[in-house]
Amino acid sequence: MNDEWVKALVRADAATLDRIMADDFFFAYPMEGDDKSQFIGDVASGDVKVESLTRENVSVRIWGSTAVLTAKDSAKWYYKGRDFSGHYKIIHIYSLRDDRWQLVSVQACPMT
Secondary structure, three states: OHHHHHHHHHHOOHHHHHHHEEEEEEEEOOOOEEEHHHHHHHHHHOOEEEEEEEEEEEEEEEEOOEEEEEEEEEEEEEEOOEEOOEEEEEEEEEEEEOOEEEEEEEEEEEOO
């Protein structure tokens, strides 16, 4: 699912993002926070544009029906035309619901 998320962001694939993300999804990132519909809308409209994203130091821990993925992202991306390219420490939280893992939250923190 991690690879699917990265590819969907770069391709601006709203249908795949919708399938991966839980209805109560929340994304906290440098400018603001978005719920599922806001985030997918920003990606689909081009307000969020990810040109490239590579992920390293990926670690996944599972506790029952909750999984936490941490990693370092190197991204070339823009928000409403403003360049936010750089390195980010990210946390993805997944929940096992209806026999499938759904992404419920993402936090991206710029690394200085």
